[in-house]
Amino acid sequence: MRVGLMIPCYVDVFYPEVGIATLELLEKLGVEVEYPFDQTCCGQPMANSGYAGDARATEELLVRNFAKFEYVVIPSGSCAHHIRNKMTAAAATPERDHVRSRTFDLVEFLHDVLRASEFPWAEFPRRVAVHTSCSAIRGLHEESMSERVHDAEFSKPKSLLRKVKGLEIAEFDRADECCGFGGTFAVNEEAVSVKMGVDKLDFVAKGRADCVVSSDMSCLMHLQGCAKRLGRNLSFLHIAQVLNGPRA
Amino acid sequence: MRPIPLAENSAKFVADKGHEGHFDAKLWMIRQKRDAMARTIPEWEELRDLASAIKEHTLSNLVHYLETFEASAKRNGAVVHWARDAKEHNEIVHGILKDRGATTLIKSKSMLTEECDTRPYLESRGIVVTETDLGERIQQLDHEPPAHIVGPAHQKTTADVAKLFAREYGSDPASREPTYLANVMREHTRPLILEASAGLTGANFAVAETGAIVTVTNEGNADLSGNAPKIRICSVGIEKIIPRNEHLAVFVRILTPSATGKRITQYTSHFLGPRQGGEMHIVLVDNGRSARLGMEKFWTALKCIRCGACLDTCPVFRRSGGLSYESTYAGPIGMVLMPALDAHRYREFPKASTLNGSCTNVCPVKINLHEQIYEWREVMEKKGEKPFVEKILMNAAGRLLSHPGAYRAASQAANAFVRILPRWAVYNPFNTWGRQREMPAPASETFHEWYRKNRKHRGK
Numbered sequence: 215m216r217v218g219l220m221i222p223c224y225v226d227v228f229y230p231e232v233g234i235a236t237l238e239l240l241e242k243l244g245v246e247v248e249y250p251f252d253q254t255c256c257g258q259p260m261a262n263s264g265y266a267g268d269a270r271a272t273e274e275l276l277v278r279n280f281a282k283f284e285y286v287v288i289p290s291g292s293c294a295h296h297i298r299n300k301m302t303a304a305a306a307t308p309e310r311d312h313v314r315s316r317t318f319d320l321v322e323f324l325h326d327v328l329r330a331s332e333f334p335w336a337e338f339p340r341r342v343a344v345h346t347s348c349s350a351i352r353g354l355h356e357e358s359m360s361e362r363v364h365d366a367e368f369s370k371p372k373s374l375l376r377k378v379k380g381l382e383i384a385e386f387d388r389a390d391e392c393c394g395f396g397g398t399f400a401v402n403e404e405a406v407s408v409k410m411g412v413d414k415l416d417f418v419a420k421g422r423a424d425c426v427v428s429s430d431m432s433c434l435m436h437l438q439g440c441a442k443r444l445g446r447n448l449s450f451l452h453i454a455q456v457l458n459g460p461r462a
Numbered sequence: 463m464r465p466i467p468l469a470e471n472s473a474k475f476v477a478d479k480g481h482e483g484h485f486d487a488k489l490w491m492i493r494q495k496r497d498a499m500a501r502t503i504p505e506w507e508e509l510r511d512l513a514s515a516i517k518e519h520t521l522s523n524l525v526h527y528l529e530t531f532e533a534s535a536k537r538n539g540a541v542v543h544w545a546r547d548a549k550e551h552n553e554i555v556h557g558i559l560k561d562r563g564a565t566t567l568i569k570s571k572s573m574l575t576e577e578c579d580t581r582p583y584l585e586s587r588g589i590v591v592t593e594t595d596l597g598e599r600i601q602q603l604d605h606e607p608p609a610h611i612v613g614p615a616h617q618k619t620t621a622d623v624a625k626l627f628a629r630e631y632g633s634d635p636a637s638r639e640p641t642y643l644a645n646v647m648r649e650h651t652r653p654l655i656l657e658a659s660a661g662l663t664g665a666n667f668a669v670a671e672t673g674a675i676v677t678v679t680n681e682g683n684a685d686l687s688g689n690a691p692k693i694r695i696c697s698v699g700i701e702k703i704i705p706r707n708e709h710l711a712v713f714v715r716i717l718t719p720s721a722t723g724k725r726i727t728q729y730t731s732h733f734l735g736p737r738q739g740g741e742m743h744i745v746l747v748d749n750g751r752s753a754r755l756g757m758e759k760f761w762t763a764l765k766c767i768r769c770g771a772c773l774d775t776c777p778v779f780r781r782s783g784g785l786s787y788e789s790t791y792a793g794p795i796g797m798v799l800m801p802a803l804d805a806h807r808y809r810e811f812p813k814a815s816t817l818n819g820s821c822t823n824v825c826p827v828k829i830n831l832h833e834q835i836y837e838w839r840e841v842m843e844k845k846g847e848k849p850f851v852e853k854i855l856m857n858a859a860g861r862l863l864s865h866p867g868a869y870r871a872a873s874q875a876a877n878a879f880v881r882i883l884p885r886w887a888v889y890n891p892f893n894t895w896g897r898q899r900e901m902p903a904p905a906s907e908t909f910h911e912w913y914r915k916n917r918k919h920r921g922k
Binding site: 221223224225226227228229230231232233234237249251252253254255257259260262263264265266267268269270271272274275300348351352353359360361362363364388390391392394395396397398399400401402403404405406408409410411413435436438439440442443 | 468469472473476477482486490497500501504506507775777778781782812813814815816817818819820822823824836838839840841842843848852853856857859860861862863864866869873876877894895897898899900901902903904905907908909910911912913914917
């Protein structure tokens, strides 16, 4: 199995430890991982803002970087959703369609492709609020959706986290309501964005969680930013960091 | 006209903590009631599929069904008028009233007449117009447009209403009990209803087979407005047509749970023909609907049955307030409908979404709302309705992110630069992110650098 590792641009710059945890975790699970050096970004910041023309070259670079892999794994539901479901600015080639259909968020890759059944090296004795991004829920169907009341309830990230020794999942109100990040929305609609973030923190606090875990660092960057400013005592971790266990 | 400053308006609403909290809690409660009611209907998703399919079929054969409806309505003794736009609609309504010497009009809630600004049009021509829906009447007394499709006064607290009624009707300002307030309104509005020379209703559905105008209400005010006076006018958007009575079995079951979380409303009324000795006029209004029918990516928004479920679930709408949009339709459906009417005026609308997709999931007629909002962003860019600075930034980002060498140099330099900047320089007035949020701390090395040092380069 040849797996190309894609690291989101903001993870590369702000959260390298998340990229490292993702790589180490995949290696521990016996996956041969390659990180193509010429990668930059998935093109979502431009495409999401309406600038398909400006996203095209970036998306085409991504296709060139990853076309040779059997699987592309990226530790972000949001980027995976863009690549699989919305990456249409790049010219329609067999390579583009190959990359689109073979790209997986880390959670999906662990849960659906590797079917990872245990993480014996991981231990995390904390009460964890699992925040799954809207892209991961409604774009990639990593969880059942609260609006679809007749669907069977499931959560891929939670079923992975339940395999971690000591970890307790804290349920909280409005769990699948958007946290307010939303890419450029976070700055275009700053006041509403922050209010959504603070509300999310309040619901998490009522669920008596001491840590928020997500497969999207972009949501956490926003939530952590709100929490730090308010002086809230809460930690934020990417799911790869929890599943990978303590750094060796 | 100037673009609506939606973000600015929303920021003011967020700062009004009492109302923001009230609005959010109220709408979220309705969303939860909707979930609970949908849970009791095992075929809920099947009903959504059917409702969507019936609407798509009807819209795809709209001419046929409109002509069938017209023939049925005429058979029932109604007069059918056709209006190309808001202006024609208002002229027709005013013409009917003027020709008959009618000077007082009672009306039930109708989003179409909001779209057409019918009330101010008639008022400026000497007609006294009284809204009979409780929420809509509250908004009328307070000189405000509706803040929500289904609950026009949802933005107001009972304290606000008590104060307003005290001012307008001299009732007790300290009494916030809803039944008391409803009675105050009833006492003052009933006489106006009985005296009115004409009544106007909207339509939830217009049935082609029977020619019936169907209204779905709780207060019975559409029945009063439509039946008390001798002249009845029904304003109907051409997308309200459904083929046959049996299709109501789908729509009536799905509309009320989506709108209020109740199983059914108190009244579902079929207005077939004029009352004895009276007249019934039906005004079929286009007002941009035919043009939308020709828009490949946006025509399905015509399926909308105005239930407001997308507003209730939208986390942005609940915290922005309905009036911040300064438009007939707000929230997800507004972001999809309004830009088609005036791209410049509503240029900010498609931005006011996180594209979370909850709206699409609750929509009873399965409009892909969040995908259409995404599409509108692209349309705004093509129409040149994007701010200059944003265009430059996106263009530069597109160039940088497609050149790996330049990107690496820039990201590492920026990272190093931010590390040495003092706090006041990072949190400058142009840093919108940092107004109420901390920035992430820059890392000592990027993942890229770490990988180069710690893993054998297998690539190329």
